[in-house]
Amino acid sequence: MSVITYREALRQGLREALASDERVFLMGEDVGKYGGTYAVSKGLLEEFGPERVRDTPLSELAFVGMGVGAALGGLRPIVEVMTVNFSLLALDQIVNNAALLRHMSGGQVSVPLVVRMATGAGRQLAAQHSHSLEGWFAHIPGIKIAAPATIDDARFMLGAALADPDPVLVFEYPALFETKGEVSAGRVDLSSARVRRQGSRVTLITYGGCLPKALQAAEEVDGEVIDLRMLRPLDMGTILESVRKTRRAVVVDEGWRSGGLAAEISARLMEQAFYDLDAPVARVCSEEVPIPYARHMEEAALPQPAKIVAAARSLSA
């Protein structure tokens, strides 16, 4: 076992994918010569050459759609959209082609496409570069949404996504890029949530960049922390098992509260565990404002450990 950063884990996952299957190629903006905006793909152009590590122009709509076409054509494309903010330019290809082609064709085709993108706020990048839109994508049948928050998931979720016959969007969290940990498992699944900390008083349900915040808060409230890992499909079994034990739940989600993923999880708990709960489900989400630049204002807009602790304690009052 070796201790590596989340960033290095992502790079190792990419390298292994390119080395182990010649149908796999990587394309996106500045993935090659520049080495990746977050240096995730550094060195891969030199190792695998320009056919398989392709720098694209700033044409998110076209190169995501080309990923769809290349997947239909028998390849295993990994498309990097630099950040989720720019994925808005490619929504048509993700929503109308990647997600729908299988169903719309009566099951004749599969689209084994992987789209990777960085996501989340917390680095004073202001409103246009601080979106957390995983919940939007998780709304759509036909695609799967992966949110690696640990070193193991950063290392191995890409391989699992490539092995999956359907389109998988993998969200990567720059807020976690410098976190370190041991690589253990040799592979991971794309279907289950995981309990990251045992606790007995309250279940804190979260994913991605909020996981360390939830773990920190859990220390103060004897919380059980669930890392969703997959935002579609959702593993309700793991959530329900924990909530039936703690009888309280706080959903922590960097997305906005209105119409978001936390609302979905809260609704499912109401539908499936209403009589197991001792208190209403609480939510800690981003405030309903564009994410501001100034540091203190940005911190105030995002979920923070103190807010999670306060929400958890409010359930025991």
Added chain:
Amino acid sequence: MSRLALLTDMLRIRRMEEKCAELYSAGKIRGFLHLYIGEEAVATGCMHALDPEDNVVATYREHGHALLRGVPMGAIMAEMYGKREGCSRGRGGSMHLFDASRRFYGGNAIVGGGLPMAAGLALAEKMKGQTHVTACFFGEGAMAEGAFHESMNLAQLWTLPAVFFCENNLYAMGTALARSQSQTDLCAKAAAYGMATLRADGMDVTAVHEAARRAREYAAGKGPIFVELRTYRFRAHSMFDPELYRDKQEVEEWKKRGPIHNFSARLKADGELTEAQFLEIDARVMREVDEAVAFAEAGTWEPVEDLTRDVYTPIPPSAHDPLVRGSA
């Protein structure tokens, strides 16, 4: 190339679609129905120039393209009925005819949405070292979309084996080309990306065929090419279109250039076709149409219990990781 085969195929599209319009009025076909009537020379000339191994990406006005790609007329008709025997199992309808076995990657109903996908299919062929080309059909309206410009740039930059067939029927739904695009010389737009271009009379099936043949050959060896085919839609945009945006006189003028009428007249003048032979071909085509309708009528409705199938690809149990648990 048999000129009679070209005529027959144009007629097959025409008669099939006339029947579709009738069935639409009868309530058998619902949703949107975009007829290709008047434009048959384009699909016919192009599809006859392609190899069976080539990929095809089409638009929501794709009944003719699907038919000439080899999708049985009955499967197309059943699809429009929404029957399980349809070429997309009744999940797609008129705008989403698919046949993966014939590399027909669908009717795409988002204008311009097929272009990036076609470029990706072409990229796959190139990376696999194949010589198949990818044919992408779209209207001139799509050329105002960003997807067109981004795809042109990438296709040329990476010299992808793709033929971009622009079916210029002069109207993007109800908006005339000159009212919506600052540059109406469509080839100039493709040329701006350094792409080779060709232009042909889309009302003349042999001219289309020759242009498509040359374009396919070029794409297979040298890279992408843009082909403008000037044509005209005789019918409304869809079944809901009152046609307020064009003069009846203009439509009548274009009808004089009707691709089937003019081509059959030419074949007769050249001594390749008699009126009796034409009637015999037409009767044969009508029988195919009748059989297609009978096939669709006899088709079955997919049980509602199957509603959620084909959202995701079934993964065989053996492929499951033993770690896997959880639920949807």
